[in-house]
Amino acid sequence: MNTISYHYDAQKITAGILHIGVGNFHRAHQQFYTNAILESEDQKQWGICGVCLLPSDEKTVHHLRAQDLEYSLTVCGRNGTDEVYKIGSLRELIWGIEDPEAVISKIASHSIKIITLTITEGGYNLDKETGEFNLNDEKIQFDLKNNGTPATVFGFVAEGLRRRKMENNGGITILSCDNLQHNGNTAKRAFMAFIEAQDKDLAKWVKMNVTFPNSMVDRITPSVSAEDIDRLTKKSGIPDLAPVYCEDFVQWVIEDHFIAGRPAWERAGVEFTDDVTAFENMKLSLLNASHTLLSYPSFLMGYRKVDQAMEDQVIVQFIRNFMDTDITPLVPAPANTDLEEYKNTLIERFANHSVSDQVSRLCFDGISKFPVYVVPNLITMIKAGMDLTRVAFLTASYRHYLKYKTDEHGHSYEIGEPWLTAEDQKLIDDEDPAAFLGLSAFKGAGLEGSLKFVERYTEFAGQIKNKGTGQVLKSIIK
Structure with a gap:
């Protein structure tokens, strides 16, 4: 060394x-x-x-x-x-x-x-x-x-x-x-x-x-x-x-x-x-959003280290499909930046065994992360009539993570949500999955107004509860 x-x-x-x-x-x-x-x-x-x-x-x-x-x-x-x-x-x-x-x-x-x-x-x-x-x-x-x-x-x-x-x-x-x-x-x-x-x-x-x-x-x-x-x-x-x-x-x-x-x-x-906007959009929409996408499904599937989760090719493909299909059309690359190289580097970074980041760290404070990393592009995707599969699955996984506090191997865990309000907790406790879309993390996004998103998300919420996160994830990988 x-x-x-x-x-x-x-x-x-x-x-x-x-x-x-x-x-x-x-x-x-x-x-x-x-x-x-x-x-x-x-x-x-x-x-x-x-x-x-x-x-x-x-x-x-x-x-x-x-x-x-x-x-x-x-x-x-x-x-x-x-x-x-x-x-x-x-x-x-x-x-x-x-x-x-x-x-x-x-x-x-x-x-x-x-x-x-x-x-x-x-x-x-x-x-x-x-x-x-x-x-x-x-x-x-x-x-x-x-x-x-x-x-x-x-x-x-x-x-x-x-x-x-x-x-x-x-x-x-x-x-x-x-x-x-x-x-x-x-x-x-x-x-x-x-x-x-x-x-x-x-x-x-x-x-x-x-x-x-x-x-x-x-x-x-x-x-x-x-x-x-x-x-x-x-x-x-x-x-x-x-x-x-x-x-x-x-x-x-x-x-x-x-x-x-x-x-x-x-x-x-x-x-x-002079203007950092293009760099921000690329990083927040690809790195940070992909971290959030990876976090809750991986944690529910029993993974506790990011590099271990990245050994699962289903998870890798899930992230890659999200980056290529959902985000790339929405994120213009900054000058002198090769977007394909940037995405390939992200996959390498997530899989770095020497860093071995904690999945729980990525799960921490979703209430603050979703409005910054996920919701802005989700709103655009809904308006553009894009495929909502992966983001709907992520949202359903986030609800399951907050509501049941047990992964699919039966291991219980504590959640880390310092900004969770009493009203948020009521929405999490509600047995109707659609109530969760009123969470403070999604306020102003109008998710409940998108029939396509609500149907896909509600379907995933039920499937995750009945079949387990990993099995549902496999079903949506192209």
């Missing part, structure tokens, strides 16, 4: 980026790119100050601090060859639960030019039907009153920007790194709605002094279990309480709209563009 250490003096790196949400993906993606460009003498001001805002972040914070914020990243090659990178670009780490004032002060600091975010698809607090920011949320209401330590990311950022304005510390860029279509527009809509409601003077300043570029991010990064920590440490020979591992494929496309400057990430392979 090849170990690649950084060669810059970490003590001479200053933080120009503040990142909120120091999870595995961030540490395998943005930190990876940033670590590479810090080797250049003219980039020493672009280190990263990590910010964690949740009580559940305590273990990560303590582990990273125990090793001076350095950690190992194992990049798992599709050819079976791995490389280990020592990452030193995380120069500061603030835990908001422990020191909220430090978070606010850092956002306000003149040295910070960019705030980046990985707060998950559901973290932007947008109503799934209207797309509007939910001002009625209890924690949002608390922060709007500005009467204590902020309870949300919106409260922290608003307070930091308010102080930045007061201290005349200049403009700043807020760059979302979450898997959302037009994630910059989403971040702008959410933060501006909050700030407008809390402080109209600050909102005027933000409109003139804060930019929100869209970006597209891509790198499969599994969660890390205690067993993974032992495995990675033994394999690399590097003692590490907080290792990360990921696939060898990595991509980041960003709209070049940074009001206060940016790192030269292009030196490490980041692509800058």
Whole structure:
């Protein structure tokens, strides 16, 4: 195994980026790119100050601090060859639960030019039907009153920007790194709605002094279990309480709209563009939607690792048919992109044994994923009169996964749906499969108005219950 250490003096790196949400993906993606460009003498001001805002972040914070914020990243090659990178670009780490004032002060600091975010698809607090920011949320209401330590990311950022304005510390860029279509527009809509409601003077300043570029991010990064920590440490020979591992494929496309400057990430392979739309559509519609398509049927069939599921040629053909028949006609390829090669690479990435991603991770938070990855193209497919077989089967599989909580081998499981509402649960419990189409994940899609979709979906719901997911899946493979 090849170990690649950084060669810059970490003590001479200053933080120009503040990142909120120091999870595995961030540490395998943005930190990876940033670590590479810090080797250049003219980039020493672009280190990263990590910010964690949740009580559940305590273990990560303590582990990273125990090793001076350095950690190992194992990049798992599709050819079976791995490389280990020592990452030193995380120069500061603030835990908001422990020191909220430090978070606010850092956002306000003149040295910070960019705030980046990985707060998950559901973290932007947008109503799934209207797309509007939910001002009625209890924690949002608390922060709007500005009467204590902020309870949300919106409260922290608003307070930091308010102080930045007061201290005349200049403009700043807020760059979302979450898997959302037009994630910059989403971040702008959410933060501006909050700030407008809390402080109209600050909102005027933000409109003139804060930019929100869209970006597209891509790198499969599994969660890390205690067993993974032992495995990675033994394999690399590097003692590490907080290792990360990921696939060898990595991509980041960003709209070049940074009001206060940016790192030269292009030196490490980041692509800058005027419009990220075509890249977003390709990635969300092919990679993310295919992950969702794979997740629930595979889990119900008893698979717990993605690479194991990809050994089942029925599942592989199911995904390939979805990509070729359902999605390719709807997704124009970005310039200089070979769509056939991209799809072939996706199949290779999903089957990468060295990464061995968890199917449960793909199943997590379907309520937030369906509206972003599946529903937009499904609406287009319905209007165009396209074949709805595979997406109807996916929807029926999702219902079965949420409703019965037992796979076809009799193994029970816990679901991970942090945004599931009481009304959603009633629809899941309803014995009429059609009721499920009112789930918050599908609101605004009008699925119940498509007789063709409802009939196909209802048929699959009954078949999955009576025959099992695997047998039904075999029947729809062409």
